[in-house]
Amino acid sequence: MxxxxxxxxxxxxxxxxxxxxxxxxxxxxxxxxxxxxxxxxxxxxxxxxxxxxxxxxxxxxxxxxxxxxxxxxxxxxxxxxxxxxTFQNAVDLYVFDKKLRLLVLDALERIEIALRVDISHGLGKHHKFAYLKPELFHESFSSKLDSKTGLTKYHGWLSKHAALINRSKEDFIRHNKDKYGLPLAVWVACEVWDFGTLSTLYDGMTEADQDAISSQYNISNGRIFASWLRSLNYLRNVCAHHSRLWNRNIVDQPKLPPVGQVPSLAAFHNDPQRQARPFMLLCMTQHLMKIINPSSSWGARLKALLENDFPDLTHLDLGLDRMGVDDDWKTRDW
Structure with missing residues (x-):
């Protein structure tokens, strides 16, 4: 009871x-x-x-x-x-966390838009309505039935896609519906997909198509990149729902590429405690940002926020280590 x-x-x-x-x-x-x-x-x-x-x-x-x-x-x-x-200690930490979430959302918006282009362009070369062609996806996504629902992951994704299209009030969606009817070309439809929809669809793509996209971000294995997108979608949801971020425990942790492939992640290999903290996800975000927009100041702004805005809580034995920062984070190329 x-x-x-x-x-x-x-x-x-x-x-x-x-x-x-x-x-x-x-x-x-x-x-x-x-x-x-x-x-x-x-x-x-x-x-x-x-x-x-x-x-x-x-x-x-x-x-x-x-x-x-x-x-x-x-x-x-x-x-x-x-x-x-003190009560002010909690307020100061709350304000820092709010600034951190807003900064992270700024980067994730850019990453989401870049992924829309990557995925729609990669699928579009197969067929303009590629997202309606289950044979273009990995069989684990398009054919394998869930033992409880009797449906595939692809069925679930299509339902989410249809809901986003039907709910959209965007002028370009209405224009394409009126002029060309349904379905919408993949490079049109992708503009209403959120990060989770993009992540799920990428996870269901063939290994060759995944690798073609991940290699653009200097990650050779598309399955590893798929785990990045799942974790970044989780990060986005935390920020979008105004949840506490700075010392959150990351349960669904992304896979790491081979040592040396992404130098900024070197400190996280063989360190389960740091892998379970948000700073690793921030380093992944910065890695992607440097490729999407090499002139971006996002990394410098993140470093400045950590250095200048994290409250002094040494009297409570609290510091940035609770975020999972590594020893050399300040000297990294931001």
Whole structure:
């Protein structure tokens, strides 16, 4: 039997009183209340979560009453905050994260547009309605049935594509429908595909077509590049939905190309902890940006943001290492 949600509704003042009671310093109550009203306790709690005290939790061996050798020690968060924690620390971290998300979205927009061209141009040379030709895709995408739904991944993609076309209010879509009817040529239809639609379609392309696109980005293996696009789509969704990014745990991690193929990723090989943090995805983004627009200042802007806007949280034992930065990130060619 599921238990009911135990936490009661609290007024903004009660929320602030609770934070103060748990050890959070507040120098301007009115300003703190304003932030709680405009941003919300729950959203801000993701930023002060690392400020909470921790206690090591390790089950003892019932036979010896001692710590087992191969058991991982868990750090259980307590309600109380570390000494020196302030409400402003959480706000500053929130503002930094917001700036980071906006900067990342700027790059992902450019990458998404470039991919529309790459994919539509590559498929278009096979057929102007290539996306309606299952024989042009890998059999795992176009023929393999899902055991639960009885459908292929291609069926699911077509449904998403049709929804995007039908929902679109763009003048060029209406013009093409009125003048030429359906279906739309791939180089027209692609303009309404979002990052996820592009990523899924690329994942279903033949290996030869994948390799032809990935090689343009100095990645020889198209399957590796497919994993990049899945992860960058995840990154885009995090940013687009205003979710916390700076220290997020990346569950679906991209594959890395062979050592040396992408020098900026050298530090992440054989380092599972850094692979699970967002900085690796930012380095991948910068790699693609340098190819799409070599004169772009995006990398320099990212470096400046990390150097100048990340708040000083050394008193809470927090730094950019929680993002997964490597030791040489400042000296990299941005």
């Amino acid at each position: 599921m238990l009911g949600y135990p936490k009661p509704w609290k007024s903004y003042q009660e929320q602030l009183d609770q934070l103060i009671a748990r050890g959070m310093g507040v120098t301007d109550n009115a300003r703190a209340l304003d932030y709680l009203e405009r941003i919300g306790y729950y959203r801000l709690s993701g930023y002060w979560y690392p400020f909470r005290e921790r206690v090591d939790l390790c089950p003892l061996d019932p036979q010896t009453n001692a710590k087992p050798k191969k058991v991982k020690v868990e750090r259980l968060p307590l309600d109380e905050f570390k000494p020196g924690t």
